[in-house]
Amino acid sequence: MDNNLNNSLPSYLEYQGKYKGIRGWIFSTDHKRIALLYLYSIMTFFLVGAALGVLMRLELLNPGQQFISPQTYNGVFTVHGVIMVFLVVIPGLAAVFGNFFLPILIGAKDVAFPRLNLLSWWIYIVGAILAIGTQFLGKGAPDTGWTFYAPYSTSTGTNVVLAVFAAFVLGFSSILTGLNFIVTIHRMRAPGMGWFRMPLFPWSLYATAWIQVLATPVIGITLLMVIAERWFKIGFFDPALGGDPILFQHLFWIYSHPAVYIMILPAMGVITEIIPTMSQKKVFGYKAIALSSMAIAFVGYLVWGHHMYVSGMSITARWVFSLITFIVAVPSAIKVFNWVTTMYKGSIDMRPPMLYALSFMFLFMIGGLTGLILGSLATDVHVHDTAFVVAHFHYIIFGGMGFAFFAGLHYWFPKIYGRMYNIKRANWAWLVLFVGFNLTYFPLFIIGLQGMPRRYFDYLPQFHTGHMISSIGSFILAAGIIMMVTNFFRSAKKGEKASANPWNGITLEWQIPSPPPLENFAEIPEITEPPYNFK
Amino acid sequence: MSTHVAEHRDDYGSKLGMWIFLFTEIFFFGGLFLVYAVYRSMHPADFHAASLHLDGLIGAINTAILITSSLTMSLAVTAVQKQNNSLAFK
Numbered sequence: 001m002d003n004n005l006n007n008s009l010p011s012y013l014e015y016q017g018k019y020k021g022i023r024g025w026i027f028s029t030d031h032k033r034i035a036l037l038y039l040y041s042i043m044t045f046f047l048v049g050a051a052l053g054v055l056m057r058l059e060l061l062n063p064g065q066q067f068i069s070p071q072t073y074n075g076v077f078t079v080h081g082v083i084m085v086f087l088v089v090i091p092g093l094a095a096v097f098g099n100f101f102l103p104i105l106i107g108a109k110d111v112a113f114p115r116l117n118l119l120s121w122w123i124y125i126v127g128a129i130l131a132i133g134t135q136f137l138g139k140g141a142p143d144t145g146w147t148f149y150a151p152y153s154t155s156t157g158t159n160v161v162l163a164v165f166a167a168f169v170l171g172f173s174s175i176l177t178g179l180n181f182i183v184t185i186h187r188m189r190a191p192g193m194g195w196f197r198m199p200l201f202p203w204s205l206y207a208t209a210w211i212q213v214l215a216t217p218v219i220g221i222t223l224l225m226v227i228a229e230r231w232f233k234i235g236f237f238d239p240a241l242g243g244d245p246i247l248f249q250h251l252f253w254i255y256s257h258p259a260v261y262i263m264i265l266p267a268m269g270v271i272t273e274i275i276p277t278m279s280q281k282k283v284f285g286y287k288a289i290a291l292s293s294m295a296i297a298f299v300g301y302l303v304w305g306h307h308m309y310v311s312g313m314s315i316t317a318r319w320v321f322s323l324i325t326f327i328v329a330v331p332s333a334i335k336v337f338n339w340v341t342t343m344y345k346g347s348i349d350m351r352p353p354m355l356y357a358l359s360f361m362f363l364f365m366i367g368g369l370t371g372l373i374l375g376s377l378a379t380d381v382h383v384h385d386t387a388f389v390v391a392h393f394h395y396i397i398f399g400g401m402g403f404a405f406f407a408g409l410h411y412w413f414p415k416i417y418g419r420m421y422n423i424k425r426a427n428w429a430w431l432v433l434f435v436g437f438n439l440t441y442f443p444l445f446i447i448g449l450q451g452m453p454r455r456y457f458d459y460l461p462q463f464h465t466g467h468m469i470s471s472i473g474s475f476i477l478a479a480g481i482i483m484m485v486t487n488f489f490r491s492a493k494k495g496e497k498a499s500a501n502p503w504n505g506i507t508l509e510w511q512i513p514s515p516p517p518l519e520n521f522a523e524i525p526e527i528t529e530p531p532y533n534f535k
Numbered sequence: 536m537s538t539h540v541a542e543h544r545d546d547y548g549s550k551l552g553m554w555i556f557l558f559t560e561i562f563f564f565g566g567l568f569l570v571y572a573v574y575r576s577m578h579p580a581d582f583h584a585a586s587l588h589l590d591g592l593i594g595a596i597n598t599a600i601l602i603t604s605s606l607t608m609s610l611a612v613t614a615v616q617k618q619n620n621s622l623a624f625k
Contacts, residue, residue: 112548179555187548213555217563225570236570242578251566 004525005500009517011418029114030518035100036416037121042088042096043485045128049083050481052076057440057474060467063459073457074143075158079135081146082163086170087128089401090259093266094212095124095177097408098205100416102181104509105199107190107527109519112183116176124173130166134159145455147256150237150248154229161230164223171216171223174262178212181205190508192527196287199507199531203290204269207297211258211265215301219255222248246311253304261300263397265293267404268335271357274411275339276532277505278354279346283532285338292331299328309380318377325375332368336361349503352426356407359434363399367392370445385455388448391441399437406433406484413488414498418515421491429487433480439473507531 012032019027025037056076059066068076099117103110111117135141138159144152153160185206189198225236226248235241237248276283283289305313305321339361348354370392373379383389414420444452447466452459459467501510512520575582614620 109543112545113552116552175556175559179552179559182555183548183552186551187545213559214562217559218566221563221566225567247570251570 004512004522009522011513011515012518013417013515015518027118029110029118031099031103031110031114031117032416032516034117034121035096035098038091038095038099038124041121041125041128042091045083045087047481047485049080049088050478052080052083054474054478056080057471059457060459061471062468063461063464065458070457071140071143074145074455075135075141077455078142078145078163079131082131082134082142082167084397085146085259086167087124087131089263089397090170090174091124091177092263092401093270093405093408094181094205094208094262095120096405097201097270097412098177098181098208098266101412101509102184102202102205103188104512104516104520105202105507106185106188106193107508107521107525108184108188109521109524111180112187113180116180120173120176120180123169123176127166127170127173130162130169134163134166138162147252148223148226148248149252150226150229150243150245151239153226153248154238161227164226168220168223171220174212175216178209178216181209182213185209190524190527196290197527197530198290200272200283200286200289200293201266201269204265204272204293207293208262208265211262211297211300215255215258215262218251219259222251222255225251246308246313249308249311250304253307254301257304257307258297258300260397261296263401265296267360267401268293268332270404270408270411271339271360272335273507274353274357274407275342276534277411277503277507278349278351278357279343280349280504280534281342281346282534283338284341284344285334286530286532288334289338292334295331296328299324299331303328306375306380309377310384322375322377326372329368329372329375336365351410351423351503352421352430353407353411353503355427355430356403356410359430360400360403360407363395363403363437367395367397367400371396383448385453386448387444387452387454390454391444391448394441394444399441409488411503412509413491414502415500415509415514415516417492417495418498418513419491419493419495420498420502421487421495425483425487429480429483431480432476432483436473436475436477436480440470440477441473443467443470443473506534 012030015030017024017028025033028034028037055068056073059068059073059076099111102108140158142148142153142156142158142160142163144156144158144160148160148164153164185198185202225234228234229236229238229241229243233241235243237243237245239245272283272289303321303325305317306325309318309321370388374383374389374392410421410426443466447463448454450463450466452463452466498514500512500514503510508525509516511525
């Protein structure tokens, strides 16, 4: 193991291979450089999407038109959704931390198909350019919402074809990454690392990869069908042409529900890495956590109808989907119990990774429990398509996956850059973020219950107070994001040099230098014990 | 600095990756075939009437192109296996 800490090899950041400078990065097949390429792209699009979100909140500060037209507003919520879903959260954790740490955590030198990995990133960039292009080219930014429901999506004059084609291209980036990870995990674990000696972040990536591989093609073909309908007038979805609009909803959600598990499973995996280290204690229920990831992935394929309770499905379909929706909450709850039990009688280190991990648990639980309200048939009729739904999914996606992403950044930053960020600034940024987040989204639960619809440009005066609090919250939230990002920026180049193991972790990434050398390990370790074996 | 790239060859892994890709193709086109099957079973008479409008010549040309491309793919693979790279390229 000590051989691996030998610092004489250049790190992956400094290494100069066949290509120099920026070409050494965008043509690199090193999984660590590809991970950073994804990180910078995804963070950029996150900030763009966040700015669009703040724009919406500015418009919704008061009733009536403030400064953008209704048509523009529709375009803004559509592109906000497309960017956030397809460019940020779906690739998100898997592309950044999966690419960087999967090989290291299983004791490998890289992924199974490094060139395919680079291709995945290039495909992502092409898809991103197409998605941004929809705003400026053709007949106007799409106004269908990121869900592209037919028949509006097949008949509206705006740029739908380009937008769905962008999503189609991005889907292939996701599929190829998933394929790469499955083969990597099957074939490249270090000697002695059986399946149940693998750390839990790779387990979550494995479950995620299967969803990426099996579900994404379905949205691919659905989006092509939308294009076919717009160009060739083939009546898949438009009733006037003999089609069925509910067919679109089924096809769309058969992917998009598993997609939310693509978003959250790696997030839960990151939290499962952070909590044992910051509690200096073995994970409680290792097998339960590993298998619950697989269970969530599997059962998650069976619940898509809960987005469609009011679409006219039969009562049998509705109660079956509702029942399975309640069942899929169980494996997630198992994880939460296991995290809490891991912390019990541990030695808790409250530095930023743990702050974010604990916030994740709190915000994810609010999101998850409100999901049960949405999952139950009778209550859903009341809150479907209201601000309640918006609050629910922002708690789960932003409070859940987003905060887990920030937690991963704070946990692995010293490993990635070999420098430590300013802890005090990180703590303050966290506080502003956390307060801002709750102020932004909690009022939406309340006004949603009171009847405020989603995707509405204007609203009745009775919802004014809720919207006002939410908008002010969004400014605080934005400030917190800026504080966090600036802290990282300054520290990446000028922060204090970090040791190889600042958090006293015992998984494999802490046994190699910060930042890691090319090919990670001077010699591949032999694994003789289960992970998280804190003494 | 000597070359850092270690020769890594994993035929099982490569085949596994290829099979997974093929499964994604099955889901991709399978969705389309499923939609076709459902609509056809719901409207058999309409599908029969529409089929009378299909152009036999275009269908025949398409089939010929598909079969020929499969042939050339197999020929290329055989050529590579026989180390005849220039022939494979043609």
